Amino acid sequence: MRLVIKYGGTSISTAKDIQAVAKHLNELSKKNHIVVVCSATSGTTDDLIEISESIKKENKSKAEQLASKITNRHKQLAKQTIKKSDIRKKLLAKFDQDFAELIALIDGMVLLGEVTPRTMDYLFSFGERLSIKLVSSAIDDAGKKSIPLTGKEVGIVTDSNFGESKPLIDTTRLRVSKTIDALFSKKTIPVVGGFVGADQHGHVTTFGRGGSDYSATIVGSCIKADEIWLMSEVDGLMTADPKIVKNAKLLKEVSYIEAIEMALFGAKQIHPRTFEPLLTKKIPMKIRSSFKTKNEGTLVSATTSSAVKNTVKCVSNVRNNGLIDVQGGSMVGTPGTAAKIFATLAKAGINVMMISQNPSESSITIVVKNADLDKAVSALELELLGKIIKKLDVTTNVAIIALIGSGMRGTIGVASKVFGAIEKNKVNVSMITQGSSELNLAFVVKNSDTNAAVRALHDEFELDKIN
Numbered sequence: 001m002r003l004v005i006k007y008g009g010t011s012i013s014t015a016k017d018i019q020a021v022a023k024h025l026n027e028l029s030k031k032n033h034i035v036v037v038c039s040a041t042s043g044t045t046d047d048l049i050e051i052s053e054s055i056k057k058e059n060k061s062k063a064e065q066l067a068s069k070i071t072n073r074h075k076q077l078a079k080q081t082i083k084k085s086d087i088r089k090k091l092l093a094k095f096d097q098d099f100a101e102l103i104a105l106i107d108g109m110v111l112l113g114e115v116t117p118r119t120m121d122y123l124f125s126f127g128e129r130l131s132i133k134l135v136s137s138a139i140d141d142a143g144k145k146s147i148p149l150t151g152k153e154v155g156i157v158t159d160s161n162f163g164e165s166k167p168l169i170d171t172t173r174l175r176v177s178k179t180i181d182a183l184f185s186k187k188t189i190p191v192v193g194g195f196v197g198a199d200q201h202g203h204v205t206t207f208g209r210g211g212s213d214y215s216a217t218i219v220g221s222c223i224k225a226d227e228i229w230l231m232s233e234v235d236g237l238m239t240a241d242p243k244i245v246k247n248a249k250l251l252k253e254v255s256y257i258e259a260i261e262m263a264l265f266g267a268k269q270i271h272p273r274t275f276e277p278l279l280t281k282k283i284p285m286k287i288r289s290s291f292k293t294k295n296e297g298t299l300v301s302a303t304t305s306s307a308v309k310n311t312v313k314c315v316s317n318v319r320n321n322g323l324i325d326v327q328g329g330s331m332v333g334t335p336g337t338a339a340k341i342f343a344t345l346a347k348a349g350i351n352v353m354m355i356s357q358n359p360s361e362s363s364i365t366i367v368v369k370n371a372d373l374d375k376a377v378s379a380l381e382l383e384l385l386g387k388i389i390k391k392l393d394v395t396t397n398v399a400i401i402a403l404i405g406s407g408m409r410g411t412i413g414v415a416s417k418v419f420g421a422i423e424k425n426k427v428n429v430s431m432i433t434q435g436s437s438e439l440n441l442a443f444v445v446k447n448s449d450t451n452a453a454v455r456a457l458h459d460e461f462e463l464d465k466i467n
C-alpha cells in the first residue's frame, strides 16, 4: 500500500515517543511505501508566533530568549533520541545551522521593523524544519534510510496568500509525485514538513494553524495514496473533546461531510480544508492514536456502512470568538444588505464562522474569531456605518457549540431537546443556526459556559452509549 502517515506535534515531543514512532514506521515500511508528514514538536509553533509578537513590540531580548528555548529543547531531544553518535552529530550540526539562521532572521526583522505576513510564514516554518530532521534521523537510527524534506523541497506550490495559502494543485501534483516516486525507488522514507509550502517565486508560505493535516492530504492525493493516517494523542474522532467529556466515545466511522463539519466546528483541531483533496479521489483516511498503534481509530470515507444510527454523533466546540450584532432600520426589506456586509468582510480578509438574520430583517449577527474581531468591526464601521448600518454591538469571548451528525436530517425535536438540556444547566444562548444541509445545529454561549454546554448535550443525546 501507499501510505501517508502524519504525526501531530503531540506525538513527537519526547525522545521515547519519537523512538516509538521510528520503530513503528520501520515495521510499516517493510510492506508499504510510506511518506511521513510531521508537524512541529508541541509548543514550537506557539513559541515562534510569540517571537513575532515580541518583535512587533520591539522586545528583541524576549524574541532571542524564545529562540534559545526552541534551540535547547531540540538539542536536548536530539541527544536523548538518537543513539548512534555519527547520526546524532550530523543532526546537531544541521540544527546549529538552522538556529544561526533563526537568530539572523530575528536580527533582520528587528532591524527593519518588519513583521509582514511573508516574514512571519518564513519564521513559523522553522518548527517543521527542525522536527523533520529529528524524526528522519530517528528513522535512520532505527536502521532505515530516510530523508527530511520541507514542504517547499517536496514540491508543494501555493498561491501567495501568506498565512492561509492554498496549493496550486496541478503544479504540486507534478512536482510531488516526481520527488516521492524517485525516493520510493531508492527505498528511502521521505519525512515531509507539514503546514508549509512555497509560492511560485519560492517564498515560504503556510496553510494556517493545524495545516499539517492539509499537507498530508495534499501529498496523499498527489501520489494516489491508498490511505492517509492522521496520528495524534487521541484514539480518533470522539463524540466530544475527551478533555471536556471524560466518557467521550470513539467514533468508528464517519463520512467526509460529517468530518468536514466536525473540523469546521473545532473537533480535534483538524484544518478545515483537510478533506478537500480526498473528495474526488475518495481516498480513505484513518484518524488513529500514535501510542496505541494496534487500534484502528476512526475511518473517514465517502460513505459509511456504519451501524451508528444516532441522530447526533458529536458535540464540538470552538472557543474564543467574537459576536457582532449589526443593526439598522434601513436594512429591513432592502435587497443586497447582507451581500454588502459580507462583501465588506471578505474584502478585509475576514473568515465568517456563523451568521444569522433576525426574521424581521432588522439585524444580522455574525461570529468571527476573536483575532479577526478588530479588523471586522473597523471594516464595517468605515464602509457601512451611517449608511445601511445604524449600530454595531460587539461581544467578545464567545464559544460556538455544534451538534453534528447526518442522522439529524429531517429528525423532528432535536432543537427542543438541545435547548431543554441547555436551559436546565442555566446556560444562556445568544445565537442559533442550522446549516441548510441539517448536518449541524450550532449556537453561541459565553466561553466560560463551554464545558457545561458540551457535557449537558453529550448526556442528553446519550453519546456515551454510541455503538
Ligand SMILES: Nc1ncnc2c1ncn2[C@@H]1O[C@H](COP(=O)(O)OP(=O)(O)O)[C@@H](O)[C@H]1O
Residues within 6 Å of the ligand: 007, 008, 009, 010, 011, 039, 210, 231, 232, 233, 234, 236, 237, 238, 239, 240, 241, 242, 243, 266, 267, 268, 269, 270, 314, 316
Ligand atoms: N471530537 C474530538 N475528538 C478527538 N479529539 C478532540 C475532539 N475535540 C477536540 N479534541 C482535541 O484535539 C486534540 C488533538 O488534536 P491536535 O492538538 O491537533 O493533535 P496533534 O497536535 O497531535 O495533531 C486532543 O488534545 C483533543 O483534546
Ligand SMILES: N[C@@H](CC(=O)OP(=O)(O)O)C(=O)O
Residues within 6 Å of the ligand: 007, 008, 009, 010, 039, 040, 045, 046, 127, 194, 195, 208, 209, 210, 211, 212, 213, 269
Ligand atoms: N505546527 C503547526 C501545524 C500543525 O498542524 O500542527 P499540529 O498537527 O500539531 O496541530 C501548528 O501548530 O499549527
